[in-house]
Amino acid sequence: MKLLNFTEGKNAKRKLNEDIIQLVSCPANGNVCSQNLVEINRLLSTAQQSRFSKEYGRSIYKMQKALAIADGIQTERCANCAVLFRNTILSSMDNVKEELEEMSKGLFSTRYRESFKQVSTLVQELKQV
Ligand SMILES: [Zn+2]
Numbered sequence: 001m002k003l004l005n006f007t008e009g010k011n012a013k014r015k016l017n018e019d020i021i022q023l024v025s026c027p028a029n030g031n032v033c034s035q036n037l038v039e040i041n042r043l044l045s046t047a048q049q050s051r052f053s054k055e056y057g058r059s060i061y062k063m064q065k066a067l068a069i070a071d072g073i074q075t076e077r078c079a080n081c082a083v084l085f086r087n088t089i090l091s092s093m094d095n096v097k098e099e100l101e102e103m104s105k106g107l108f109s110t111r112y113r114e115s116f117k118q119v120s121t122l123v124q125e126l127k128q129v
Helices: 034-052 056-071 076-103 109-128
Strands: none
Touching: 034 056, 034 076, 056 076, 056 109, 076 109
């Protein structure tokens, strides 16, 4: 039985800051959304840290909060910014889901099964929107 290790396998390709969003082009020059983005990135970075310490429940919770902020951007000029934020958070959730899928097959499977179910449902729902 090999323990899952973040320095090997497909997870190794992902760096800690990969999920942090950068504002590339915003029609409002970030006037509206940059404040939201600061908050989203803060949450995503906490989510990443929780993920690395295998506190998946907390990680998922932080990503949900980030998503709520992205969905709260109602400014029309920042509609594309909101979509970019949302998609990044969603792919972040997808990664956690993938990771948990492997974890839930492993030695400590029961510990991760609940989180896996939770994030699976979440991702499924979000992709339907
Ligand atoms: Zn914007």
